[in-house]
Amino acid sequence: MPDRLRLALIIGTTGEGRFGDVLGRWLAGEAQQSGLFDVRVMGLNPPDSLPIQGRWDLSVEGVAAFRDQLAEADAFLVVTPEYNHGYPAGLKHAIDQTVREWAAKPVAFASYGGMSGGLRAVEQLRQVFVEMHAVNVREGLSFHGSSRTFGEDGQPLDLAATRAAAQVMFERMAWWGRALKAARGEAPYWG
Structure with missing residues (x-):
């Protein structure tokens, strides 16, 4: 079996008593058990919080560490609720602190909420991650x-x-993760 990929599992909400923590813990365990990934869970709540500030202000403590953790990852799994037909502001803020860290890496989604199950939030996030040069996993x-x-x-x-x-999602993420990691090794994405 190929080496494990580094998976950043991002819990994209800061709400108290959030379901995202329950879902994130379960997914992290399943991803680790799949044998495909070494998992790092990243939250937007303390102590993992990303401070609110203007874009690209790396002088604020925590932003550089957040970006470094993303840069180390080979693949991403974003856990998100749906709020008012969209995704949380804190998640958008975290994404906006970065660009190159997502490039030429796969991103998959686990969503939740009401009758739509968070699917409207995911459809919006797919557009955002295309702009980040990430590869959306279907x-x-x-x-x-x-x-x-x-x-x-x-x-x-x-x-x-x-x-x-979940296993099908992990297998697709791993396929894309290995392919894109090999491609980045042959030629850096940003040239």
């Missing part, structure tokens, strides 16, 4: 009525189906 996970999809034990109620869907 497969993802969506949880409709998230509070009714996971048990108190932090496991999906339909574990077999959810695990199978």
